[in-house]
Amino acid sequence: MKNVKLGSQGLVVPQVGLGCMGMTQFAGHDVYKSADQEEAILTIHRALELGGNFLDTADQYGPGDNERLIGKAVQGKRDQYIIATKFGYEIDDKGELTWKKNATPEYVRKAVERSLKNLNTDYIDLYYLHRLDPNVPIEDTIGAMAELVQEGKVKYLGLSEVGVNTINRAHSIHPISALQTEYSLFERTVEEAGILKALEEMEIGFVPYSPLGRGFISGDIKSPSDLKEGDWRLNIPRFQGEQFQKNLDLVKEIGILANEKQVTTAQLALAWVFSKGYVPIPGTAKRKHLEKNIEATDITLSTEDIERLESIVPLGLDTGARYDAHGMESIDQ
Numbered sequence: 001m002k003n004v005k006l007g008s009q010g011l012v013v014p015q016v017g018l019g020c021m022g023m024t025q026f027a028g029h030d031v032y033k034s035a036d037q038e039e040a041i042l043t044i045h046r047a048l049e050l051g052g053n054f055l056d057t058a059d060q061y062g063p064g065d066n067e068r069l070i071g072k073a074v075q076g077k078r079d080q081y082i083i084a085t086k087f088g089y090e091i092d093d094k095g096e097l098t099w100k101k102n103a104t105p106e107y108v109r110k111a112v113e114r115s116l117k118n119l120n121t122d123y124i125d126l127y128y129l130h131r132l133d134p135n136v137p138i139e140d141t142i143g144a145m146a147e148l149v150q151e152g153k154v155k156y157l158g159l160s161e162v163g164v165n166t167i168n169r170a171h172s173i174h175p176i177s178a179l180q181t182e183y184s185l186f187e188r189t190v191e192e193a194g195i196l197k198a199l200e201e202m203e204i205g206f207v208p209y210s211p212l213g214r215g216f217i218s219g220d221i222k223s224p225s226d227l228k229e230g231d232w233r234l235n236i237p238r239f240q241g242e243q244f245q246k247n248l249d250l251v252k253e254i255g256i257l258a259n260e261k262q263v264t265t266a267q268l269a270l271a272w273v274f275s276k277g278y279v280p281i282p283g284t285a286k287r288k289h290l291e292k293n294i295e296a297t298d299i300t301l302s303t304e305d306i307e308r309l310e311s312i313v314p315l316g317l318d319t320g321a322r323y324d325a326h327g328m329e330s331i332d333q
Contacts, residue, residue: 001051001297004279006205007177011126011156013082015274015297017054018047018290019209019283024065037069040285044073048080050294056180056209056281058086058130059115063097067118078121084207085119086160086180087111088130101330103133105144112148128158128180132332138162138170146174158207162332164198176204183208183278185217185254185269185309186238186247186319211273211280212266214238214322216247219255219265223248238320247319253312257305267296272309275301 002015023040047053055074057066067085074081090102091114115124127148129141148154156177159170170176179199181190187210190196199206212218214233221227224234224244233239238247251265258268266282270293273280282293301309313319321328 001294004205004277006126006207006279007156007175008203009156009175009177011082011177011205013054013279014052015279016052016270016293017056017084017207017279017281018044018052019281020044020055020057020066020070020285021061022283023285024062024069026061026066036285039287040069041073043285043287043290044070046287047290047294048077050291052290052294053080054082054084054279054281056084056207058128059091059111059118060086060089060097060130063091064095064114064118067115068120071118071120075120082125083119083121084126084128084158084178085115085124086128086130086158087115088128088133088160101131101133101135103129103136103141105140108141108144108148112153116153123152124154126156126158126178127154128160128178129162130160131330132162132166138166139173142170142173142176149174161330163193164195166332167195167198167202167204171202171204176202178205178207180207180209180281182210182322183273183280184211184213185272185313186213186250187322188315191315206278208273208278208280209283210322211282212269213247213319217251217254217265217269219251219258221248221251235324236320236322237324238322240320243318243320250313250319254309257308257312261299261305263296263299264292267292267299268309270296271299271301272306274299275306 003012004015005012055070057070088103090098090100092098145157158178159176160180183190227234255265258265284290
């Protein structure tokens with residue numbers, strides 16, 4: 001598997017990472033309540049064997065449980081993994097998620113110390129601000145994060161779901177190595193908004209999450225009944241009403257090309273992201289899915305293949321909002 005540079009500060013990662021959110025329970029996301037933690041740990045170990053040692057988590061997943069699981073999984077091999085975690089949604093002194101955004105310098109310090117303890121490590125490779133706090137100037141937050149770099153507690157800084165203005169302001173305080181935002185054949189807002197172009201100009205890496213459109217492009221979802229009661233995706237417009245069938249038709253078209261290339265629909269969608277030079281972090285807690293995702297790095301797409309995919313799902317096509325109205329309010333474009 002190839003390695004990819006994120007930013008210009010020295011961070012190098014494999015071309016596909018492992019999204020770990022689904023490995024533990026997550027408040028409000030019932031779909032993640034049945035995660036097999038033993039299998040999840042074996043998946044993290046298998047990722048290392050296959051060269052996919054870039055792990056993505058956040059303090060709010062659990063909250064804290066996800067980081068603790070990773071800390072347990074990498075014990076004795078910490079230096080062989082690249083760990084990214086995030087902060088920004090407030091966790092109170094009882095360890096409960098308040099869902100308030102908090103990116104004050106004081107909270108930055110509190111959050112990193114908690115994450116270091118959870119991960120059982122003395123440094124974090126890539127530390128993201130999970131969401132912009134509208135009440136705190138980004139300069140103040142990044143200034144506090146930069147202090148963590150100086151102290152050796154964090155190696156590289158990242159942002160998540162922010163627009164060009166915020167990226168510019170942050171990058172002027174301390175170099176940003178990566179932006180994490182949802183991106184897939186079904187979600188290309190960062191492209192339309194000129195964010196990807198700005199990242200290229202500033203030499204900031206791009207880490208797409210949900211590269212399979214919240215699982216829609218996997219091809220495993222055939223009808224609304226495939227989503228169990230309590231699955232948070234049922235609240236997302238992409239999975240509702242007429243939009244569901246429209247998206248299903250798109251996946252069928254993508255599947256035709258996948259069959260021609262003798263790969264899965266999910267692998268084809270990942271190969272499309274790889275072709276852009278980005279580092280997706282598809283989430284899984286199972287070795288079999290991880291192996292399939294990493295196999296996708298061997299797929300070569302021709303210019304014709306890429307054009308065909310992008311004609312099926314052209315830039316600007318409405319596939320439904322990726323969050324409900326409340327979730328969309330947290331995104332800084």
